[in-house]
Amino acid sequence: MAAMISGDFLDCSTFILLCFFSLLCYSIFCMKTKDSRVGCDFPPSPPSLPVIGHLHLLLSTLVHKSLQKISSNYGPFLHLRIFNTPIILVSSASVAYEIFRAHDVNVSSRGVPAIDESLLFGSSGVITAPCGDYWKFMKKLMVTKPLGPQAQEQSRGIRADEINLFYRKLLDKARKKESFEVGKEAMNLVNNIMCMMSMGRRFSEEDGESERLKGLVTEWSGLIKRMFLAVLNHIKAFFVELLFGASDTSSTKILWSMAEIINNPNVLEKLRKELDSVVGKTRLIQETDIPNLPYLQAVVKETLRLHPPGPLVPREFQKECEIGGFYIPEKTRLVVNVYDIMRDPDLWVDPLKFMPERLLASSKSGQEDERKEKVLKYLPFGSGRRGCPGSALGYIVVGTAIGVIVHGFEWIIDGDKVNMEEVMEGVILTMARPLKFTPVTRYVPFP
Numbered sequence: 367m368a369a370m371i372s373g374d375f376l377d378c379s380t381f382i383l384l385c386f387f388s389l390l391c392y393s394i395f396c397m398k399t400k401d402s403r404v405g406c407d408f409p410p411s412p413p414s415l416p417v418i419g420h421l422h423l424l425l426s427t428l429v430h431k432s433l434q435k436i437s438s439n440y441g442p443f444l445h446l447r448i449f450n451t452p453i454i455l456v457s458s459a460s461v462a463y464e465i466f467r468a469h470d471v472n473v474s475s476r477g478v479p480a481i482d483e484s485l486l487f488g489s490s491g492v493i494t495a496p497c498g499d500y501w502k503f504m505k506k507l508m509v510t511k512p513l514g515p516q517a518q519e520q521s522r523g524i525r526a527d528e529i530n531l532f533y534r535k536l537l538d539k540a541r542k543k544e545s546f547e548v549g550k551e552a553m554n555l556v557n558n559i560m561c562m563m564s565m566g567r568r569f570s571e572e573d574g575e576s577e578r579l580k581g582l583v584t585e586w587s588g589l590i591k592r593m594f595l596a597v598l599n600h601i602k603a604f605f606v607e608l609l610f611g612a613s614d615t616s617s618t619k620i621l622w623s624m625a626e627i628i629n630n631p632n633v634l635e636k637l638r639k640e641l642d643s644v645v646g647k648t649r650l651i652q653e654t655d656i657p658n659l660p661y662l663q664a665v666v667k668e669t670l671r672l673h674p675p676g677p678l679v680p681r682e683f684q685k686e687c688e689i690g691g692f693y694i695p696e697k698t699r700l701v702v703n704v705y706d707i708m709r710d711p712d713l714w715v716d717p718l719k720f721m722p723e724r725l726l727a728s729s730k731s732g733q734e735d736e737r738k739e740k741v742l743k744y745l746p747f748g749s750g751r752r753g754c755p756g757s758a759l760g761y762i763v764v765g766t767a768i769g770v771i772v773h774g775f776e777w778i779i780d781g782d783k784v785n786m787e788e789v790m791e792g793v794i795l796t797m798a799r800p801l802k803f804t805p806v807t808r809y810v811p812f813p
Protein backbone atom coordinates (compact mmCIF):
# COMPACT_ATOMS: atom_id res chain seq x y z
CA MET A 367 0.00 0.00 0.00
CA ALA A 368 2.85 2.38 1.06
CA ALA A 369 4.72 1.51 -2.12
CA MET A 370 1.59 2.28 -4.17
CA ILE A 371 1.14 5.69 -2.49
CA SER A 372 4.77 6.69 -2.96
CA GLY A 373 4.56 5.50 -6.60
CA ASP A 374 1.43 7.67 -7.19
CA PHE A 375 3.03 10.60 -5.41
CA LEU A 376 6.15 10.27 -7.57
CA ASP A 377 4.04 10.12 -10.77
CA CYS A 378 2.11 13.18 -9.67
CA SER A 379 5.17 15.29 -8.77
CA THR A 380 6.89 14.22 -12.01
CA PHE A 381 3.82 15.34 -13.90
CA ILE A 382 3.75 18.74 -12.14
CA LEU A 383 7.47 19.22 -12.76
CA LEU A 384 7.02 18.31 -16.42
CA CYS A 385 4.17 20.85 -16.76
CA PHE A 386 6.24 23.53 -15.10
CA PHE A 387 9.23 22.75 -17.31
CA SER A 388 7.07 22.85 -20.49
CA LEU A 389 5.60 26.23 -19.48
CA LEU A 390 9.08 27.57 -18.83
CA CYS A 391 10.30 26.32 -22.23
CA TYR A 392 7.21 27.82 -23.90
CA SER A 393 7.71 31.22 -22.30
CA ILE A 394 11.47 31.24 -23.04
CA PHE A 395 11.40 29.92 -26.58
CA CYS A 396 7.99 30.66 -28.04
CA MET A 397 7.59 34.18 -26.63
CA LYS A 398 11.15 35.06 -27.53
CA THR A 399 10.82 33.69 -31.03
CA LYS A 400 7.73 35.89 -31.55
CA ASP A 401 9.55 39.09 -30.65
CA SER A 402 12.84 38.25 -32.27
CA ARG A 403 11.18 37.21 -35.54
CA VAL A 404 10.09 40.79 -36.07
CA GLY A 405 13.14 42.17 -34.28
CA CYS A 406 11.74 45.50 -33.07
CA ASP A 407 10.24 47.09 -29.95
CA PHE A 408 6.71 47.89 -28.92
CA PRO A 409 5.68 51.54 -29.36
CA PRO A 410 6.55 53.72 -26.35
CA SER A 411 4.46 53.35 -23.22
CA PRO A 412 3.70 55.78 -20.36
CA PRO A 413 4.63 54.55 -16.84
CA SER A 414 2.08 51.96 -15.71
CA LEU A 415 0.88 50.43 -12.44
CA PRO A 416 1.13 46.73 -11.59
CA VAL A 417 -1.97 44.70 -12.50
CA ILE A 418 -4.20 47.57 -13.76
CA GLY A 419 -1.61 48.95 -16.23
CA HIS A 420 -2.78 52.36 -17.51
CA LEU A 421 -6.36 52.16 -16.30
CA HIS A 422 -5.85 54.93 -13.72
CA LEU A 423 -5.03 57.37 -16.56
CA LEU A 424 -8.40 56.75 -18.17
CA LEU A 425 -10.72 57.20 -15.22
CA SER A 426 -12.82 59.98 -16.68
CA THR A 427 -16.22 60.23 -18.31
CA LEU A 428 -14.59 61.94 -21.31
CA VAL A 429 -12.19 59.15 -22.34
CA HIS A 430 -11.22 60.89 -25.60
CA LYS A 431 -9.97 63.85 -23.53
CA SER A 432 -7.99 61.58 -21.16
CA LEU A 433 -6.42 59.89 -24.18
CA GLN A 434 -5.70 63.32 -25.71
CA LYS A 435 -3.85 64.27 -22.52
CA ILE A 436 -1.85 61.03 -22.51
CA SER A 437 -0.83 61.62 -26.15
CA SER A 438 0.20 65.21 -25.54
CA ASN A 439 2.43 64.04 -22.64
CA TYR A 440 3.92 60.87 -24.11
CA GLY A 441 3.52 61.02 -27.91
CA PRO A 442 1.00 60.28 -30.67
CA PHE A 443 1.74 56.54 -31.08
CA LEU A 444 1.59 54.63 -27.80
CA HIS A 445 1.31 51.18 -26.34
CA LEU A 446 -1.11 51.04 -23.37
CA ARG A 447 -2.30 48.17 -21.20
CA ILE A 448 -5.58 47.79 -19.29
CA PHE A 449 -5.08 44.75 -17.03
CA ASN A 450 -3.68 42.33 -19.60
CA THR A 451 -5.37 43.82 -22.68
CA PRO A 452 -2.82 45.57 -24.92
CA ILE A 453 -4.00 48.71 -26.74
CA ILE A 454 -2.34 50.82 -29.40
CA LEU A 455 -3.36 54.48 -29.16
CA VAL A 456 -2.97 56.57 -32.30
CA SER A 457 -3.37 60.37 -32.32
CA SER A 458 -1.21 61.06 -35.34
CA ALA A 459 -2.70 61.62 -38.79
CA SER A 460 0.31 60.07 -40.55
CA VAL A 461 0.28 56.88 -38.41
CA ALA A 462 -3.52 56.60 -38.81
CA TYR A 463 -3.03 57.02 -42.58
CA GLU A 464 -0.38 54.25 -42.67
CA ILE A 465 -2.62 51.92 -40.67
CA PHE A 466 -5.77 52.54 -42.75
CA ARG A 467 -3.87 52.24 -46.05
CA ALA A 468 -1.19 49.59 -45.58
CA HIS A 469 -2.88 47.55 -42.81
CA ASP A 470 -6.55 48.05 -43.65
CA VAL A 471 -7.42 44.34 -43.87
CA ASN A 472 -5.47 43.58 -40.69
CA VAL A 473 -7.49 46.16 -38.68
CA SER A 474 -10.86 45.45 -40.28
CA SER A 475 -12.41 43.87 -37.18
CA ARG A 476 -13.53 45.73 -34.11
CA GLY A 477 -12.59 43.00 -31.62
CA VAL A 478 -16.02 43.10 -30.01
CA PRO A 479 -16.96 39.72 -28.53
CA ALA A 480 -19.99 38.23 -30.26
CA ILE A 481 -23.03 37.95 -27.98
CA ASP A 482 -25.61 36.17 -30.08
CA GLU A 483 -28.69 37.34 -28.21
CA SER A 484 -27.73 41.02 -28.27
CA LEU A 485 -29.51 43.16 -30.81
CA LEU A 486 -26.71 45.65 -31.29
CA PHE A 487 -23.52 43.93 -30.25
CA GLY A 488 -23.85 40.48 -31.70
CA SER A 489 -21.93 39.04 -34.60
CA SER A 490 -25.03 39.54 -36.80
CA GLY A 491 -24.63 43.32 -36.80
CA VAL A 492 -22.70 45.17 -39.52
CA ILE A 493 -21.05 47.51 -37.01
CA THR A 494 -19.63 44.76 -34.81
CA ALA A 495 -19.38 41.68 -37.04
CA PRO A 496 -15.81 40.43 -37.48
CA CYS A 497 -14.34 41.05 -40.91
CA GLY A 498 -15.29 38.03 -43.05
CA ASP A 499 -17.72 36.85 -45.71
CA TYR A 500 -20.80 37.61 -43.57
CA TRP A 501 -19.73 41.21 -42.84
CA LYS A 502 -18.76 41.73 -46.52
CA PHE A 503 -22.19 40.54 -47.64
CA MET A 504 -24.09 42.73 -45.11
CA LYS A 505 -21.99 45.83 -45.81
CA LYS A 506 -22.40 45.40 -49.56
CA LEU A 507 -26.14 45.01 -49.06
CA MET A 508 -26.26 48.21 -46.99
CA VAL A 509 -24.13 50.26 -49.39
CA THR A 510 -25.92 49.10 -52.54
CA LYS A 511 -29.54 48.87 -51.24
CA PRO A 512 -30.85 51.30 -48.59
CA LEU A 513 -27.82 53.63 -48.80
CA GLY A 514 -27.17 53.22 -52.54
CA PRO A 515 -27.72 56.14 -54.98
CA GLN A 516 -30.89 54.61 -56.48
CA ALA A 517 -32.52 54.06 -53.08
CA GLN A 518 -31.49 57.56 -51.98
CA GLU A 519 -33.19 58.97 -55.05
CA GLN A 520 -36.35 56.93 -54.44
CA SER A 521 -36.57 57.95 -50.77
CA ARG A 522 -36.09 61.68 -51.45
CA GLY A 523 -39.86 62.29 -51.12
CA ILE A 524 -39.88 60.70 -47.65
CA ARG A 525 -37.11 63.03 -46.46
CA ALA A 526 -38.83 66.06 -48.03
CA ASP A 527 -42.09 65.23 -46.17
CA GLU A 528 -40.25 64.87 -42.85
CA ILE A 529 -38.32 68.11 -43.38
CA ASN A 530 -41.61 69.81 -44.10
CA LEU A 531 -43.08 68.54 -40.82
CA PHE A 532 -39.90 69.66 -39.02
CA TYR A 533 -40.37 73.15 -40.47
CA ARG A 534 -44.05 73.26 -39.48
CA LYS A 535 -43.16 72.28 -35.94
CA LEU A 536 -40.70 75.21 -35.77
CA LEU A 537 -43.35 77.52 -37.22
CA ASP A 538 -45.88 76.35 -34.65
CA LYS A 539 -43.41 76.98 -31.80
CA ALA A 540 -42.67 80.44 -33.23
CA ARG A 541 -46.39 81.30 -33.36
CA LYS A 542 -46.91 80.12 -29.79
CA LYS A 543 -43.62 81.69 -28.63
CA GLU A 544 -42.61 78.34 -27.17
CA SER A 545 -39.10 76.97 -26.88
CA PHE A 546 -37.74 74.40 -29.32
CA GLU A 547 -35.33 71.74 -27.98
CA VAL A 548 -32.91 71.19 -30.86
CA GLY A 549 -31.44 67.81 -29.79
CA LYS A 550 -34.83 66.21 -29.12
CA GLU A 551 -36.46 67.49 -32.31
CA ALA A 552 -33.41 66.61 -34.43
CA MET A 553 -33.54 63.07 -33.01
CA ASN A 554 -37.27 62.82 -33.90
CA LEU A 555 -36.55 64.03 -37.42
CA VAL A 556 -33.72 61.56 -38.07
CA ASN A 557 -35.56 58.64 -36.45
CA ASN A 558 -38.69 59.33 -38.49
CA ILE A 559 -36.67 59.53 -41.70
CA MET A 560 -34.86 56.26 -40.95
CA CYS A 561 -38.07 54.49 -39.82
CA MET A 562 -39.90 55.61 -42.95
CA MET A 563 -36.97 54.60 -45.18
CA SER A 564 -36.51 51.17 -43.65
CA MET A 565 -39.94 50.17 -42.29
CA GLY A 566 -42.39 52.45 -44.06
CA ARG A 567 -43.82 54.03 -40.90
CA ARG A 568 -43.12 56.93 -38.56
CA PHE A 569 -43.21 56.72 -34.79
CA SER A 570 -45.54 58.68 -32.55
CA GLU A 571 -44.74 62.35 -31.99
CA GLU A 572 -46.49 62.56 -28.64
CA ASP A 573 -44.81 62.47 -25.22
CA GLY A 574 -42.16 59.79 -24.64
CA GLU A 575 -41.08 59.56 -28.28
CA SER A 576 -37.84 57.75 -27.60
CA GLU A 577 -39.71 55.16 -25.49
CA ARG A 578 -42.11 54.68 -28.36
CA LEU A 579 -39.25 54.25 -30.79
CA LYS A 580 -37.67 51.65 -28.56
CA GLY A 581 -41.10 50.01 -28.45
CA LEU A 582 -41.25 50.03 -32.22
CA VAL A 583 -37.86 48.37 -32.48
CA THR A 584 -38.94 45.77 -29.91
CA GLU A 585 -42.20 45.25 -31.77
CA TRP A 586 -40.23 44.86 -34.97
CA SER A 587 -37.84 42.34 -33.44
CA GLY A 588 -40.79 40.53 -31.82
CA LEU A 589 -42.38 40.20 -35.23
CA ILE A 590 -39.17 38.87 -36.67
CA LYS A 591 -38.76 36.40 -33.77
CA ARG A 592 -42.20 34.98 -34.38
CA MET A 593 -41.10 34.07 -37.87
CA PHE A 594 -39.33 30.79 -37.74
CA LEU A 595 -36.44 31.47 -40.09
CA ALA A 596 -33.40 32.13 -37.90
CA VAL A 597 -31.72 34.01 -40.72
CA LEU A 598 -34.23 36.82 -40.20
CA ASN A 599 -32.37 37.76 -37.01
CA HIS A 600 -29.65 39.05 -39.31
CA ILE A 601 -32.22 41.22 -41.10
CA LYS A 602 -33.33 42.53 -37.69
CA ALA A 603 -29.76 43.52 -36.81
CA PHE A 604 -29.37 45.06 -40.27
CA PHE A 605 -32.34 47.43 -39.88
CA VAL A 606 -31.72 48.24 -36.25
CA GLU A 607 -28.12 49.19 -37.02
CA LEU A 608 -29.28 51.27 -39.95
CA LEU A 609 -31.52 53.16 -37.54
CA PHE A 610 -29.07 53.51 -34.67
CA GLY A 611 -26.07 54.16 -36.94
CA ALA A 612 -27.93 57.20 -38.27
CA SER A 613 -29.94 58.34 -35.26
CA ASP A 614 -27.49 59.65 -32.64
CA THR A 615 -24.73 60.57 -35.06
CA SER A 616 -26.88 62.74 -37.35
CA SER A 617 -28.99 64.32 -34.61
CA THR A 618 -25.97 65.35 -32.49
CA LYS A 619 -24.44 66.78 -35.65
CA ILE A 620 -27.52 69.03 -36.10
CA LEU A 621 -27.26 70.02 -32.43
CA TRP A 622 -23.54 70.93 -32.51
CA SER A 623 -23.92 72.74 -35.85
CA MET A 624 -26.68 74.96 -34.44
CA ALA A 625 -24.65 75.65 -31.28
CA GLU A 626 -21.63 76.74 -33.36
CA ILE A 627 -23.77 78.87 -35.69
CA ILE A 628 -25.44 80.65 -32.74
CA ASN A 629 -22.05 81.30 -31.10
CA ASN A 630 -20.50 82.62 -34.35
CA PRO A 631 -22.65 85.49 -35.74
CA ASN A 632 -20.24 86.03 -38.67
CA VAL A 633 -20.87 82.43 -39.80
CA LEU A 634 -24.62 82.90 -39.40
CA GLU A 635 -24.55 86.01 -41.56
CA LYS A 636 -22.63 84.32 -44.41
CA LEU A 637 -24.85 81.25 -44.23
CA ARG A 638 -28.07 83.28 -44.40
CA LYS A 639 -26.73 85.27 -47.33
CA GLU A 640 -25.97 82.07 -49.23
CA LEU A 641 -29.37 80.54 -48.40
CA ASP A 642 -31.28 83.71 -49.36
CA SER A 643 -29.50 83.94 -52.70
CA VAL A 644 -29.72 80.24 -53.67
CA VAL A 645 -33.10 79.23 -52.18
CA GLY A 646 -34.83 82.64 -52.19
CA LYS A 647 -37.76 83.47 -49.95
CA THR A 648 -40.65 81.78 -51.66
CA ARG A 649 -39.91 78.14 -50.92
CA LEU A 650 -38.38 75.77 -48.38
CA ILE A 651 -34.84 74.44 -48.87
CA GLN A 652 -34.71 71.03 -50.58
CA GLU A 653 -31.92 68.48 -50.44
CA THR A 654 -31.25 69.03 -54.15
CA ASP A 655 -30.15 72.59 -53.20
CA ILE A 656 -27.26 71.26 -51.12
CA PRO A 657 -24.70 70.91 -53.97
CA ASN A 658 -25.29 74.65 -54.66
CA LEU A 659 -24.70 75.63 -51.03
CA PRO A 660 -20.93 75.21 -50.49
CA TYR A 661 -20.83 77.36 -47.35
CA LEU A 662 -23.59 75.28 -45.72
CA GLN A 663 -21.61 72.12 -46.58
CA ALA A 664 -18.48 73.66 -45.06
CA VAL A 665 -20.38 74.54 -41.85
CA VAL A 666 -21.50 70.93 -41.48
CA LYS A 667 -17.97 69.60 -42.19
CA GLU A 668 -16.34 72.03 -39.76
CA THR A 669 -18.83 70.97 -37.07
CA LEU A 670 -17.81 67.36 -37.64
CA ARG A 671 -14.15 68.30 -37.33
CA LEU A 672 -14.61 69.90 -33.92
CA HIS A 673 -17.37 67.65 -32.61
CA PRO A 674 -17.16 64.17 -34.22
CA PRO A 675 -20.08 62.12 -32.83
CA GLY A 676 -17.70 59.13 -32.56
CA PRO A 677 -14.44 60.61 -31.19
CA LEU A 678 -12.70 57.22 -30.91
CA VAL A 679 -12.54 54.65 -33.71
CA PRO A 680 -11.97 51.15 -32.23
CA ARG A 681 -10.43 48.28 -34.20
CA GLU A 682 -8.25 45.19 -33.55
CA PHE A 683 -5.02 43.95 -35.18
CA GLN A 684 -5.83 40.43 -36.38
CA LYS A 685 -2.17 39.56 -37.00
CA GLU A 686 1.16 40.76 -35.69
CA CYS A 687 2.73 43.49 -37.81
CA GLU A 688 5.24 46.31 -37.86
CA ILE A 689 4.17 49.97 -37.97
CA GLY A 690 6.59 52.90 -38.00
CA GLY A 691 9.40 50.53 -36.99
CA PHE A 692 7.46 49.20 -33.96
CA TYR A 693 6.17 45.70 -33.32
CA ILE A 694 2.41 45.19 -32.81
CA PRO A 695 1.40 41.70 -31.55
CA GLU A 696 -1.70 39.96 -32.92
CA LYS A 697 -5.06 40.64 -31.17
CA THR A 698 -3.88 44.06 -29.94
CA ARG A 699 -6.72 46.58 -29.67
CA LEU A 700 -6.38 49.74 -31.76
CA VAL A 701 -7.92 53.06 -30.75
CA VAL A 702 -7.64 55.96 -33.19
CA ASN A 703 -8.44 59.24 -31.42
CA VAL A 704 -9.95 61.13 -34.36
CA TYR A 705 -11.04 63.92 -31.98
CA ASP A 706 -7.38 64.59 -31.16
CA ILE A 707 -6.22 64.33 -34.80
CA MET A 708 -8.86 66.83 -35.93
CA ARG A 709 -7.75 69.35 -33.26
CA ASP A 710 -4.00 68.89 -33.80
CA PRO A 711 -2.31 72.35 -33.92
CA ASP A 712 0.39 70.93 -36.25
CA LEU A 713 -2.29 70.10 -38.82
CA TRP A 714 -4.90 72.83 -38.41
CA VAL A 715 -4.48 76.61 -38.10
CA ASP A 716 -6.28 77.84 -34.94
CA PRO A 717 -7.63 74.31 -34.39
CA LEU A 718 -10.19 75.27 -31.72
CA LYS A 719 -11.72 78.04 -33.82
CA PHE A 720 -14.91 77.37 -35.77
CA MET A 721 -13.87 78.38 -39.31
CA PRO A 722 -15.95 76.72 -42.07
CA GLU A 723 -13.82 78.60 -44.66
CA ARG A 724 -10.97 76.15 -44.04
CA LEU A 725 -13.08 73.36 -45.54
CA LEU A 726 -14.47 75.40 -48.40
CA ALA A 727 -13.29 74.12 -51.80
CA SER A 728 -13.21 77.26 -53.93
CA SER A 729 -11.50 76.02 -57.06
CA LYS A 730 -10.74 72.77 -58.88
CA SER A 731 -7.26 72.64 -57.37
CA GLY A 732 -8.84 73.55 -54.04
CA GLN A 733 -11.10 70.52 -54.32
CA GLU A 734 -8.11 68.30 -55.06
CA ASP A 735 -6.25 69.73 -52.04
CA GLU A 736 -9.31 69.21 -49.90
CA ARG A 737 -9.56 65.59 -51.02
CA LYS A 738 -5.92 64.92 -50.14
CA GLU A 739 -6.23 66.78 -46.87
CA LYS A 740 -9.37 64.88 -45.99
CA VAL A 741 -7.74 61.50 -46.53
CA LEU A 742 -4.95 62.47 -44.16
CA LYS A 743 -6.41 64.40 -41.29
CA TYR A 744 -10.20 64.59 -41.61
CA LEU A 745 -11.62 61.39 -40.11
CA PRO A 746 -15.14 61.93 -38.63
CA PHE A 747 -16.45 58.92 -40.58
CA GLY A 748 -13.46 56.68 -39.81
CA SER A 749 -11.59 55.25 -42.76
CA GLY A 750 -10.87 52.18 -44.88
CA ARG A 751 -13.21 49.28 -45.56
CA ARG A 752 -14.76 49.59 -42.09
CA GLY A 753 -15.50 53.30 -42.63
CA CYS A 754 -19.03 54.71 -42.31
CA PRO A 755 -21.38 53.80 -45.20
CA GLY A 756 -23.88 56.53 -44.20
CA SER A 757 -21.77 59.66 -44.66
CA ALA A 758 -23.62 60.88 -47.80
CA LEU A 759 -27.05 60.42 -46.19
CA GLY A 760 -25.78 62.04 -42.99
CA TYR A 761 -24.59 65.14 -44.88
CA ILE A 762 -27.92 65.44 -46.73
CA VAL A 763 -30.16 65.14 -43.66
CA VAL A 764 -28.06 67.42 -41.46
CA GLY A 765 -27.52 70.02 -44.22
CA THR A 766 -31.24 70.26 -44.99
CA ALA A 767 -32.27 70.48 -41.32
CA ILE A 768 -29.72 73.24 -40.60
CA GLY A 769 -30.84 75.03 -43.79
CA VAL A 770 -34.51 74.98 -42.64
CA ILE A 771 -33.71 76.47 -39.23
CA VAL A 772 -31.25 79.14 -40.36
CA HIS A 773 -33.15 80.16 -43.48
CA GLY A 774 -36.61 80.38 -41.96
CA PHE A 775 -36.00 81.62 -38.41
CA GLU A 776 -34.23 83.94 -36.01
CA TRP A 777 -34.05 82.74 -32.39
CA ILE A 778 -33.95 83.89 -28.81
CA ILE A 779 -31.70 81.95 -26.42
CA ASP A 780 -31.12 82.22 -22.67
CA GLY A 781 -27.89 84.19 -22.16
CA ASP A 782 -25.37 85.38 -24.77
CA LYS A 783 -23.68 82.15 -25.75
CA VAL A 784 -24.47 78.45 -25.94
CA ASN A 785 -22.64 76.34 -23.33
CA MET A 786 -20.39 74.00 -25.34
CA GLU A 787 -19.58 71.54 -22.53
CA GLU A 788 -19.28 67.94 -23.76
CA VAL A 789 -20.65 64.66 -22.43
CA MET A 790 -20.33 61.07 -23.68
CA GLU A 791 -23.65 59.28 -24.05
CA GLY A 792 -22.59 55.69 -24.65
CA VAL A 793 -20.13 56.01 -27.52
CA ILE A 794 -21.58 59.31 -28.79
CA LEU A 795 -20.10 62.71 -27.98
CA THR A 796 -22.92 65.17 -27.37
CA MET A 797 -23.70 68.44 -25.54
CA ALA A 798 -23.86 68.32 -21.76
CA ARG A 799 -26.77 70.80 -21.62
CA PRO A 800 -29.83 70.74 -23.87
CA LEU A 801 -29.87 73.49 -26.50
CA LYS A 802 -33.22 75.32 -26.51
CA PHE A 803 -34.33 78.46 -28.31
CA THR A 804 -37.55 80.26 -29.07
CA PRO A 805 -37.86 80.55 -32.85
CA VAL A 806 -38.94 83.85 -34.46
CA THR A 807 -40.23 83.57 -38.03
CA ARG A 808 -38.11 85.26 -40.74
CA TYR A 809 -40.53 84.49 -43.55
CA VAL A 810 -43.23 81.93 -44.40
CA PRO A 811 -42.60 80.33 -47.79
CA PHE A 812 -46.15 79.03 -48.18
CA PRO A 813 -49.01 81.24 -49.39
Ligand code: HEM
Nearest residue numbers: 492493611612615616676746747748749752753754756760
Ligand atom coordinates in the same frame (compact mmCIF):
# COMPACT_ATOMS: atom_id res chain seq x y z
C1 HEM B 1 -23.77 61.94 -39.91
C2 HEM B 1 -23.14 61.43 -39.16
C3 HEM B 1 -22.39 60.13 -39.04
C4 HEM B 1 -21.17 60.01 -38.48
C5 HEM B 1 -20.28 61.13 -37.96
C6 HEM B 1 -20.82 58.60 -38.50
C7 HEM B 1 -19.62 58.09 -38.00
C8 HEM B 1 -19.25 56.77 -38.07
C9 HEM B 1 -17.96 56.25 -37.64
C10 HEM B 1 -16.83 57.07 -37.03
C11 HEM B 1 -17.96 54.91 -37.86
C12 HEM B 1 -16.79 53.94 -37.60
C13 HEM B 1 -15.91 53.95 -38.85
C14 HEM B 1 -14.60 53.18 -38.75
O1 HEM B 1 -14.45 52.25 -37.94
O2 HEM B 1 -13.69 53.51 -39.51
C15 HEM B 1 -19.25 54.57 -38.46
C16 HEM B 1 -19.61 53.30 -38.83
C17 HEM B 1 -20.86 53.00 -39.31
N1 HEM B 1 -21.90 53.89 -39.60
FE1 HEM B 1 -21.84 55.89 -39.41
N2 HEM B 1 -21.85 57.89 -39.06
C18 HEM B 1 -22.83 58.79 -39.43
C19 HEM B 1 -24.02 58.50 -40.06
C20 HEM B 1 -24.43 57.22 -40.39
C21 HEM B 1 -25.67 56.91 -41.08
C22 HEM B 1 -26.67 57.96 -41.59
C23 HEM B 1 -25.72 55.54 -41.17
C24 HEM B 1 -26.76 54.65 -41.79
C25 HEM B 1 -27.88 55.00 -42.24
C26 HEM B 1 -24.52 54.99 -40.56
C27 HEM B 1 -24.20 53.65 -40.46
C28 HEM B 1 -22.97 53.15 -40.05
C29 HEM B 1 -22.62 51.73 -40.06
C30 HEM B 1 -23.52 50.58 -40.49
C31 HEM B 1 -21.29 51.63 -39.61
C32 HEM B 1 -20.46 50.35 -39.44
C33 HEM B 1 -19.64 50.08 -40.69
C34 HEM B 1 -18.75 48.84 -40.57
O3 HEM B 1 -18.42 48.42 -39.47
O4 HEM B 1 -18.39 48.30 -41.62
N3 HEM B 1 -23.77 56.05 -40.11
N4 HEM B 1 -20.02 55.72 -38.56
